[in-house]
Amino acid sequence: MDALLKHVLEAGGGVDRWKGVSSFSSRITYGGPFWEFKGQADFVGTDAVEARVHEQYLRAVQESTGRVVEFDKKADRVTVTGPDGDLIESLVNPRADFEGYTPDTAWSVAQMAYFRSYATWHYLVEPYLFTYPGVEAREVEPWVENGEAWRGLSVTFPDTIDTHNDTQLYYFDDAGHLRRMDYQPVVNGYSPTAHYVRKEETVDGFVVATQRRIHIRNEDRTPDLSWTPITLDLSDSRFS
Numbered sequence: 001m002d003a004l005l006k007h008v009l010e011a012g013g014g015v016d017r018w019k020g021v022s023s024f025s026s027r028i029t030y031g032g033p034f035w036e037f038k039g040q041a042d043f044v045g046t047d048a049v050e051a052r053v054h055e056q057y058l059r060a061v062q063e064s065t066g067r068v069v070e071f072d073k074k075a076d077r078v079t080v081t082g083p084d085g086d087l088i089e090s091l092v093n094p095r096a097d098f099e100g101y102t103p104d105t106a107w108s109v110a111q112m113a114y115f116r117s118y119a120t121w122h123y124l125v126e127p128y129l130f131t132y133p134g135v136e137a138r139e140v141e142p143w144v145e146n147g148e149a150w151r152g153l154s155v156t157f158p159d160t161i162d163t164h165n166d167t168q169l170y171y172f173d174d175a176g177h178l179r180r181m182d183y184q185p186v187v188n189g190y191s192p193t194a195h196y197v198r199k200e201e202t203v204d205g206f207v208v209a210t211q212r213r214i215h216i217r218n219e220d221r222t223p224d225l226s227w228t229p230i231t232l233d234l235s236d237s238r239f240s
Contacts, residue, residue, distance in 0.1 A: 004139040004153050004172070008127050011176025013206035018053065018128035021204075025050040026237040027063075028120065032214070034229040039106035043116065051124040053239075056161055058121040071117030073162055078114040089113075095162060095187070102189035115187055118162040123212065123232070126170075126178070134158030143171045143180065143221075150179050165190070177207055182217065192217035203237045210234045 009015050028049050035043040047060040047069075056073035066083025079090040089110035091097055097111060107115070122129065130137050130153075140152040150171035157163045164183040171180040181195040199211035214230035215223040 002137050002139055002153070004151055005127075005130055005137045008153065008170075008172055008176045008178075009131070011172075011207065012127050015128070015131060017205055018131075021053055021239040023050055023052050023240050024124050024237070025240070026124070026208075026234045028060075029231075029233045029235075030116070031231040031233075032229050033227075034214075035112070037229075038112060040109060040112040043112055049120060049124075051121045053125055053128065056118070056121055058117045058124075060117065060120070069113040069117055071114060071121070073118075073160075078110055078117060080109050080113050098187040101187060103191045105189070111187075115185075119164065119185075120232075122163065123209065129161075130155055132161065134160060140169070143169075145180070148173070148179075164193070178209060182221070194221070194223035196223070201237075204239045206239060208234065208237050210237070 026049055027046055029046045031044055035041055042065075046063045048063060049058065049060045051058045056071075058071050060069045061067070067088070068081045068083070069078070071078045076094070077090065077092050078094050080088040082088055089108060091110045091114060094111070094114040129135065135158065136156045138154055140154045142149045142151050150173055153170045153172065154167060155170060156167045164185040169182040170178060173179050177200060178197050180197070182193065183195070184190040184192050193214060194217040195212065195214045197209040197211070198213055200207055200209050202208070210233065212232040213228050215225060215228060218224055
């Protein structure tokens with residue numbers, strides 16, 4: 001195992017602790033102009049989210065409407081249902097539905113549900129996700145920002161896991177806590193992204209990122225901090 005990955009896993013709670021839980025749930029408040037720009041303004045708000053730790057599965061219930069989103073990678077399906085259980089939209093093999101899309105392409109309800117589901121699941125299950133079969137992680141050059149040098153981890157994912165893109169970069173402080181992620185979502189026309197963890201807390205021995213801020217990444221890899229397309233704020237988190 002890569003030395004940095006080992007350090008990160010230990011700092012995040014330890015592999016044995018991760019193996020001993022089956023799910024992670026949280027209230028997540030999503031904000032920012034991205035959702036409206038993509039044609040789905042009502043995705044702003046708070047969801048009650050539950051993610052399975054040992055498989056890519058996520059269920060989210062929107063608190064304001066009762067709408068339910070369910071993403072199951074094993075079935076390769078995302079479904080959106082109303083509070084009464086009636087189907088609103090669904091997609092099988094949802095990744096293929098974005099073929100040829102650009103950052104300016106509007107999304108359907110099911111497409112937005114898919115994007116948010118696979119992305120949120122990643123954020124909740126990392127760094128344990130890096131130990132999944134077929135995932136490869138290796139230390140790369142650090143990233144220096146505001147006088148701090150963060151150690152870099154390049155992580156490549158297999159086709160069995162839906163991701164923003166095949167290889168993503170993660171940057172950690174000396175304590176082994178995540179500070180920044182770099183990726184280019186395939187579904188959004190490979191738009192360069194810099195994703196920051198601004199706050200964290202310890203829950204049941206796990207380090208949980210409670211405030212995430214997602215920015216456009218400039219050509220020199222610096223973030224455009226003039227605006228924040230997506231925000232995520234977590235509360236009432238627990239493992240079971």
